[in-house]
Amino acid sequence: MEKNAYELLLQNARQGKTSEGKEYFYICPAPGKYPHQWLWDSCFHAIVMKHFNVELAEKEMITLLSMVQEDGFLPCTIFWDANFFVRFFNNFLYSSKYFNRITQPPVVGISLEKIYSKTKNKQFLERTLPLAKKYYLWLMKKRDIDNDGLVSVIHPFETGADECIVFDKIYGLKNPTTLTIYYYLLKNLRQCKRLDWDLEKISKEEVFNVESVGFNCIYAQGLRSLSRLFSEVDNDKDARFFNKKANATEKVIFEKCYDNVNDIFLDLAFRDKLKVPVVSFFSLMPLILDNIDPVIADFVVKEHLLNPKEFWSPYPIPSVSMSDPSFSSSGTTLLWRGPTWINVNWFIFNGLKKHGYHDVAKEILKKTIELVAKSGFREFYNPFTGEGMRTKDYGWSTLIVDMIKDISKSD
Incomplete structure (x- = not known):
């Protein structure tokens, strides 16, 4: 392999x-x-x-x-x-x-x-590092206009999960056709272009302004990584700065994105920060954070990740909860509406190991190895059958190698 x-x-x-x-x-x-x-x-x-x-x-x-x-x-x-x-x-x-x-x-x-x-x-x-610092400072300045520690995305494409069911809700769509979704995605791009890709203008017109849980968890961990790397080059000032920013973003994710009714993390939409009522892989991403409350982590793992009605499919982790009415195990046209993606498994695998869920991490690794052995390095996979779908020889599906090396090192 x-x-x-x-x-x-x-x-x-x-x-x-x-x-x-x-x-x-x-x-x-x-x-x-x-x-x-x-x-x-x-x-x-x-x-x-x-x-x-x-x-x-x-x-x-x-x-x-x-x-x-x-x-x-x-x-x-x-x-x-x-x-x-x-x-x-x-x-x-x-x-x-x-x-x-x-x-x-x-x-x-x-x-x-x-x-x-x-x-x-x-x-x-x-x-x-100087270039990476410049990029993260841009995110802070241009994408956190309310200075609360959470950065916004201005289009679904920025989350990497282009046509995820989460965005149906944000666009106000119910059971949309493929053509309808593409229309809204293109319309969103044209509106952003008209407003010069400026979040402040986009936010005022309520075009698309989402504080994505997944994006912000990756952002927080990136800040944490920069902090440690600046320590390696003896730049204590930047190390302290990025660590402080990472702590602040983590804190706000826990305070604002956690839905106490359903005990799960949700995306926030528009200036009113409305919780988007869709449980997707984004909802599991806080497991990668360093300081997640152990009680909350335990609930996310046991009640959501390991729930056979939500994310614990024969070949986990589906990109959307299987209990969502719009969930689909196929994905030849619209993406991120159900199938399993190996980069998601890689993130959650690392989060599980970080917080002591080694047996669950090993089970996800085992199932991911089975996916690749059965179907090769495909773009994504059917979470029930393990069938590989869409593009072959897909680059990031090789992340299974990093997972294998990681578990070998820890064992």
């Missing part, structure tokens, strides 16, 4: 030089369907690649962070070698030929820390 994973990553690797002479190296999610560089995909690919070739893992992150803009913005998607038509369409949607104008879950800090833990290469940190 490890050999196949390494071969897949090398097969999906792209390198070259732009017309301006800028060199790049990245691993695309899947040749053909997903040939470009995506923010959180790159972070996942680098995390796996560090087990095989640390130089390539570092190059992936250096390439990604080279696209941090002057104000600190880091794009979701970068079109290094796209053709004219891709650039034309992207310019139509985003007013930019070379990258889009939305971001993605900030796995950057986590990825840098995992690579450094393997290499102890301080030169790598000296090259990447």
